[in-house]
Amino acid sequence: MTDDNTSTAGADDLALDPWGSTTVSDYRKLFEEFGIEAFEDVLDEVPAPHYLMRRAIIFGHRDYRRVASAMRNDEPFAALSGFMPTGDPHIGHKMVFDEIIWHQQQGGDAYALIADLEAHSARGLDWDEIDEHAKDYLLSLLALGFDAEAGELYRQSTNRELQDLAFELGIEANFSEFEAIYGFGGDTDVSHMQSVVTQMADILYPQLDEPKPTVIPVGPDQDPHVRFARDLAERTRYFKVTEAFASVAFDDDERPLVRAAYDARGEYAEDADQPRCTEAADWLEAGPEAAAGFDAETVDAVVQKLENAGMEPLRPRIRFFDRQATDEAFEALIGEIAGEKRVFDGHVDAFDMEMETAEDLALAVEVDHGGYGFVPPSSVYHRFMTGLTGGKMSSSIPASHISLLDDPEDGYDKVKSATTGGRETAEKQRELGGEADECPVYELYAYLLAGDDDGLAEDVYSECVNGERLCGGCKEQAAELMQEFLEDHQKKREEAREVLADLDIELDAAGSRA
Ligand code: TRP
Ligand code: SF4
Numbered sequence: 082m083t084d085d086n087t088s089t090a091g092a093d094d095l096a097l098d099p100w101g102s103t104t105v106s107d108y109r110k111l112f113e114e115f116g117i118e119a120f121e122d123v124l125d126e127v128p129a130p131h132y133l134m135r136r137a138i139i140f141g142h143r144d145y146r147r148v149a150s151a152m153r154n155d156e157p158f159a160a161l162s163g164f165m166p167t168g169d170p171h172i173g174h175k176m177v178f179d180e181i182i183w184h185q186q187q188g189g190d191a192y193a194l195i196a197d198l199e200a201h202s203a204r205g206l207d208w209d210e211i212d213e214h215a216k217d218y219l220l221s222l223l224a225l226g227f228d229a230e231a232g233e234l235y236r237q238s239t240n241r242e243l244q245d246l247a248f249e250l251g252i253e254a255n256f257s258e259f260e261a262i263y264g265f266g267g268d269t270d271v272s273h274m275q276s277v278v279t280q281m282a283d284i285l286y287p288q289l290d291e292p293k294p295t296v297i298p299v300g301p302d303q304d305p306h307v308r309f310a311r312d313l314a315e316r317t318r319y320f321k322v323t324e325a326f327a328s329v330a331f332d333d334d335e336r337p338l339v340r341a342a343y344d345a346r347g348e349y350a351e352d353a354d355q356p357r358c359t360e361a362a363d364w365l366e367a368g369p370e371a372a373a374g375f376d377a378e379t380v381d382a383v384v385q386k387l388e389n390a391g392m393e394p395l396r397p398r399i400r401f402f403d404r405q406a407t408d409e410a411f412e413a414l415i416g417e418i419a420g421e422k423r424v425f426d427g428h429v430d431a432f433d434m435e436m437e438t439a440e441d442l443a444l445a446v447e448v449d450h451g452g453y454g455f456v457p458p459s460s461v462y463h464r465f466m467t468g469l470t471g472g473k474m475s476s477s478i479p480a481s482h483i484s485l486l487d488d489p490e491d492g493y494d495k496v497k498s499a500t501t502g503g504r505e506t507a508e509k510q511r512e513l514g515g516e517a518d519e520c521p522v523y524e525l526y527a528y529l530l531a532g533d534d535d536g537l538a539e540d541v542y543s544e545c546v547n548g549e550r551l552c553g554g555c556k557e558q559a560a561e562l563m564q565e566f567l568e569d570h571q572k573k574r575e576e577a578r579e580v581l582a583d584l585d586i587e588l589d590a591a592g593s594r595a
Pocket of ligand 1: 199298
């Protein structure tokens with residue numbers, strides 16, 4: 082949730098801007114335009130999914146399959162998210178706290194960080210405010226069940242290892258990318274840029290001990306950061322492992338077509354055990370069915386390359402490119418490849434190897450030789466809650482959100498005065514039913530108040546749309562639940578003070594800074 086207006090993007094065009102005012106009116110567009118995948122598609126792979134997942138409030142993901150699979154197989158995985166201490170923690174943050182805690186309870190290593198460098202540089206908060214808010218975020222996180230002994234909490238500014246990683250990652254990032262991804266320009270201050278590489282380091286930090294699938298639960302406004310971190314992670318890798326078919330290199334778009342040509346070799350090769358590149362080229366040029374799904378440019382490019390390769394046999398293999406490997410690491414990799422192999426300048430082809438084995442080998446050699454071996458980080462995206470007053474939930478409009486520090490009675494009052502999806506009159510409501518899908522109060526039930534109780538959320542929904550539920554009573558029930566939640570949460574926050582005091586985390590940064 083962000084509320085300043087440094088963004089150049091309008092409210093409804095779909096620019097995902099981490100520091101802008103992202104409102105997402107159509108979540109489907111995120112799938113089409115940004116390649117975020119629907120969470121629904123992995124839901125089945127998640128053992129005992131969280132209610133935010135079951136209710137599709139977590140609507141999207143990148144690469145979450147790896148995390149789900151680690152979870153199922155009792156393999157290491159991690160979850161990390163970060164919070165800018167710009168105001169009080171509120172019910173929007175609670176969702177993310179819960180997501181981290183849930184992953185911790187599922188056996189993951191859990192991390193939460195205070196993005197104080199970002200708050201200071203991108204939002205201009207002073208260190209006193211940052212200190213105060215940082216403490217409040219941490220207390221709520223602990224109160225909601227974060228196990229600080231098993232997990233790790235840190236603030237960006239005092240984490241030396243993190244800063245070292247940020248510096249290394251900064252070597253892979255250049256200014257044109259900052260321009261393209263974040264709209265940075267000549268007037269962007271250097272510390273803001275530093276806060277970006279720091280976030281890249283945050284995202285990869287859980288893998289410093291050992292590479293592992295890592296999920297970053299965030300709002301979709303943070304997706305540019307996730308994509309950039311995935312890119313940087315890949316760039317630090319020692320080897321790139323791809324499928325190859327001949328000495329010539331095919332790019333990612335072309336490879337599936339070459340694979341199709343190889344698979345169809347029986348149709349055109351004089352000797353099916355040894356299809357020739359030129360034979361495959363001729364076959365492709367004739368426009369076989371197998372090439373139908375590919376655009377003409379790709380087909381042309383592949384035909385050209387195959388023709389140039391002439392009589393060379395078309396033969397599948399795994400190719401390891403040397404990207405950032407030390408000489409010793411490259412030598413070691415070559416040594417470890419079993420079966421037939423061919424060594425070239427800058428890459429090595431392995432003929433008797435499966436992709437998965439190859440990837441594992443590349444990773445093992447990298448880690449053995451001092452590389453990070455980063456697994457591309459995964460992410461999950463949750464929907465933004467509608468403000469209680471309708472419109473965007475924003476920390477700068479107190480009535481639009483409920484702070485976790487709100488007096489429980491104020492919380493009660495805010496729910497009672499919330500906008501609803503109800504009709505003008507009770508009579509109409511009974512006749513037409515309410516519009517639960519448009520109702521911030523229904524959202525409160527689904528996102529928070531119903532907790533793990535799907536039955537309650539479903540009842541509210543169906544009673545509402547069937548006209549059996551009227552807004553007055555519905556809000557009363559929600560308001561009471563909210564009040565209870567806040568009372569309980571605040572009690573637990575008090576209990577967490579002791580835990581926080583014992584943690585090894587600097588809470589007085591202002592003291593040592595200007
Ligand atoms: N940029 C995030 C925000 O605006 C905060 C953040 C910093 C973060 N580092 C992170 C989020 C790492 C997720 C992962 O709130
Ligand atoms: Fe919203 Fe409840 Fe009214 Fe339905 S009955 S519109 S859920 S407040």
